[in-house]
Amino acid sequence: MYDFVTQYGPLWGTLAAVGQILAFVIVLLLSLAFLLLMDRKVWAAVQMRKGPNTVGAFGLLQSFADFIKFVLKEIIVPAGADRPLFLLAPLLTFIFAFIAWAVIPVAPGWVISDINVGILYVFAISSLGVYGIIIGGWASNSKYPFLGSLRSAAQMVSYEVSIGFVLVTVLLMVGSMNLTAVVDAQAGGFWNWHLLSAGMLPWPAFLITIPMFVIFFISALAETNRPPFDLPEAESELVAGYQVEYSSTPYLLFMIGEYLNIVLMCALMTVLFFGGWHPPFDIAPFTWIPPVVWFAIKVVFFFFMFAMVKALVPRYRYDQLMRLGWKIFLPTSLAAVAVMGGFVVYSNAG
Incomplete structure (x- = not known):
């Protein structure tokens, strides 16, 4: 900024x-x-x-x-609800969804706060987003919203661990937690899929970045309660889950917060794996398109992928959701961090 x-x-x-x-x-x-x-x-x-x-x-x-x-529309608060917390919950979700965007660079110099711990900041703010959902479910004083909020807490915590290890993998690859530095390290085409940057030994980094991107994409679906992982608001089981008692503006704030988080995940995939505002090839006519337009094109593409997943993939069972997160994604992402750390140590020693 x-x-x-x-x-x-x-x-x-x-x-x-x-x-x-x-x-x-x-x-x-x-x-x-x-x-x-x-x-x-x-x-x-x-x-x-x-x-x-x-x-x-x-x-x-x-x-x-x-x-x-x-x-x-009229704002309706259930008679048995905790009114202050009931109204505070959607506001928290809305605010946390917005402030996470403060460190996302959309073009050279186009970032609200270009801090050196941008990756850590995004991870911390995304972890706080679950509080609005938990408070909303509990303050509604109804069993179905409360069950939906507990499901969301377990789901978001489970998949944030995998997302965290993916972020560590990119951090080790680039050598910086600054998101602008992550984008700059991918200049010149190929992005984070070809060679390690920061002067490290060249090797086919896509052997790690491809599975890490897949894990991040699926974990982002679970983190934002998108199908096929929309278990916290499964209408067939929980009558719309944690937000069933909400209407009017509070419901709108929940919905805006949810979609802001979805677009944030699309932006993070663009920044971490697809070069941010950089074109796929550093030649004309790709270089004629403004950087912010490249960034927008990539974000819209990933949003389209989110929409297609919702339209095509059936909903998971809750035990399948937890098994995928803890027994597949967690060991895989942890192994990737270990392998990447080994290459970093080996390259620095060389």
Whole structure:
């Protein structure tokens, strides 16, 4: 982020920095509205139906109509609910989903806070997201929301371990926890799939990065409660789970938080494995496209993959979900960290 305070002084610099953050938030929310429409259109296409197509041209204003509907509806709080916590839970989910974006670089110099521990920051904030779901399920004072929130806690904790080891693998490969440095290390094509960077011995890194990417993609589905891992809100079992008692604006905040986390995972896959804003080949005409456009193209592609998984893959049982996380992903990602650490030590020794 540009140092406005040094350039314009404390007052105007702070106002300029706040304006930049608000602009980023507005662009993110507008992008989310059209990504949500894309999500619904993909499901409709797979099921051979039209999807939203009457509100605005081609249904482009459908997400905004839904937003107005949610805002104008009455907020209903169950009689036995803990009212302060009931209203605080969706707000926490919404806030944590937004502040995780502070360290995501979308183009050279286009990042709110370019801190040196960006990977650690994202991992810490994503871990806090479960609190909004747990509080919402408990504060509803109903058995089904509470069961849904407990499922979500167990699921998110289980798959965050695998995601953490994947992040450590990339950290060892690049030699930095700064996300901008991770992107810069992938310049020149091939991204993180070809050779180790930071002056290490060359070797086919894709032997590790391909399985790590697969683990990250599937773990991201579980982390964001997306199908086939939407067990916390399985309508056939838990009547929509932790958010069944919510309506109006609180429900909207839960939904926005969930989709922001989905897009965040798409952005992380872009940054960690697919070169961020860098083109696939550092030659024309690929270099003619602005960096931020490359970043957006990759994020939209991964969002499309999330939508296709929801449309095509049946829901897992809960025992299958836990077995996949603890018995397959955890040992595999731990072994990858050990192998990558060995190559780092060997390269430094050489």
